[in-house]
Amino acid sequence: MVSKSKMTNEEMSRAMSAIHSFTVLSEALKGVDYMIEAAPEIMDLKLKIFKEADIHAPAHAILASNTSNMSITRIGAATIRV
Numbered sequence: 001m002v003s004k005s006k007m008t009n010e011e012m013s014r015a016m017s018a019i020h021s022f023t024v025l026s027e028a029l030k031g032v033d034y035m036i037e038a039a040p041e042i043m044d045l046k047l048k049i050f051k052e053a054d055i056h057a058p059a060h061a062i063l064a065s066n067t068s069n070m071s072i073t074r075i076g077a078a079t080i081r082v
Contacts, residue, residue: 025049026056033058037065046070047078054079 001007007015022028029035035053039045046065053063065075 025052029053029056029058029061031058032061034062035064037063037067041067041070043070043074046075050075050078054081 002009002012020028035057037046037049037053039049046067050063050065053061057063059081063076063079063081065072067075
């Protein structure tokens with residue numbers, strides 16, 4: 001984006017400083033407002049992620065999925081959120 005003059009170096013630095021990587025889901029979910037799960041299309045994996053996210057994400061956090069062919073209702077049922 002910088003090379004195409006679509007953003008400044010400062011804007012790029014600000015955006016990059018907002019990106020954090022984690023290998024432990026419970027750490028990644030501390031203080032989040034919105035989570036988008038992007039795991040492979042394996043139902044058991046998605047259910048595991050949502051169960052753990054439900055435990056560790058704040059109560060107000062929105063838990064979302066980018067699934068394209070799996071039941072979002074079934075995935076959402078792995079949580080106790082409404």
